[in-house]
Amino acid sequence: MATRTHKKKLWKLLPLARAIGVLSAVGIATTLVTFAAIQSTGNALTGNTIQTATAALQISTNSNSGPWTDSVPGFAFTGLVPGGLPQPQGGGGYGVFLKNTGTASQKLQATVPSQPTTTGTIDLAKVSIVFTPTDPGSVQTIPLATLLAGTVALTNSTVAINGVATYHIQAIMTADAVSGNGATITNLNITFSGTPV
Numbered sequence: 709m710a711t712r713t714h715k716k717k718l719w720k721l722l723p724l725a726r727a728i729g730v731l732s733a734v735g736i737a738t739t740l741v742t743f744a745a746i747q748s749t750g751n752a753l754t755g756n757t758i759q760t761a762t763a764a765l766q767i768s769t770n771s772n773s774g775p776w777t778d779s780v781p782g783f784a785f786t787g788l789v790p791g792g793l794p795q796p797q798g799g800g801g802y803g804v805f806l807k808n809t810g811t812a813s814q815k816l817q818a819t820v821p822s823q824p825t826t827t828g829t830i831d832l833a834k835v836s837i838v839f840t841p842t843d844p845g846s847v848q849t850i851p852l853a854t855l856l857a858g859t860v861a862l863t864n865s866t867v868a869i870n871g872v873a874t875y876h877i878q879a880i881m882t883a884d885a886v887s888g889n890g891a892t893i894t895n896l897n898i899t900f901s902g903t904p905v
Contacts, residue, residue, distance in 0.1 A: 761812035761904045768805040772872045776807050782896070783877075791883030794838045801840060801876035806900055808867040814902030816865035816873060820855040821899050828891030832856065834882040837898065841865065842874040849880065852896075859901065866905055 766776035769783075783802045788795050796802065808814050818839065826832075833853035840847045845864035854860060867873045877898070 762810045763812065763814055763902045763904050764808070764810040765814070765816075765900060765902050766807045766809050767900065768807070769803060770805075771803075772805045772874055774805075774807070776809070782898070785879035788879060788881055790881050790885050792880075794878035794880035796878065799876070801838065801878035804875045804877055804900075806867065806873045806875070806902075808869055808871050808873075808902065810902065810904065811869065812904035813866055813868050813871075815905045816862045816867060816900060816902050817859040818850070818855060818862060819859040819899050819901070820852060821897060822895075823856065824852075824896040825894045826891065827894075828889075829887035830881075830891035830893065831885050832893075834885035835893065836880050838878040838880055840876045840878070842876065852893075855898070867902065 766774075766778060767780055768774050768776050769780050785795050794801070806816060818837075824832075833851050836849045836851045837855065838847065838849045839862055841862075841864065843864075848860075848863060850860050862875075865873060
C-alpha cells in the first residue's frame with residue numbers, strides 16, 4: 709500500500725517535473741539564441757597594401773615649368789679668377805629647377821658621384837659650387853671635395869609634392885686653388901636627390 713501511495717505521489721509530481729524541464733529547456737534555448745543574435749558578423753579589411761613613399765626628382769635648366777627629365781647637359785663655368793668672384797656673374801648664376809615627382813615632400817641634397825677629369829694642378833677642396841635658392845634660404849658654398857665625399861643636404865630645401873625648387877649655381881675658387889698658369893675641371897657631374905620628410 710505504501711508503494712502504491714508513493715507511486716501516486718510521484719505520478720502527481722511528474723507533470724510539474726515535466727513543466728520545469730520544458731521551461732528550463734526553453735530558457736536555455738532563449739539564452740543561446742539571444743547570445744547568438746548579438747554577435748556581429750565578421751568585418752574584414754581586405755586587400756591591404758603597405759608601401760613606402762617614393763622619392764623622385766626631375767630636373768630642368770630651361771624654366772620652372774620644364775620640360776622635365778632625369779638628366780640635362782651641364783654648364784661651362786669659364787673665366788674663373790682664383791680668389792675672385794663666383795662665375796657666372798650675370799643673373800646670379802645658372803638656373804637649375806628641381807621638380808618633386810615623388811609621393812612625399814622631399815629635402816634636397818647634392819653630390820658629385822664620380823671623380824671629374826682635371827688638367828693642371830688644382831686642389832678640389834679649394835674649388836666650390838655656390839647654391840643660391842631663389843626662395844628665401846641660405847646660400848651654400850660647398851667644396852667639390854666635400855661633394856665628392858658624399859651627399860650634402862641643401863639647407864631650407866623642402867619641396868612639396870609637385871613643387872619646384874629653383875637654384876642658381878656658380879663656381880668659385882680660392883686664391884691658392886691652382887698651381888701654375890691655369891687648370892681645368894671637366895666631366896663634373898652634379899647630382900641632386902631628395903629624401904622624403
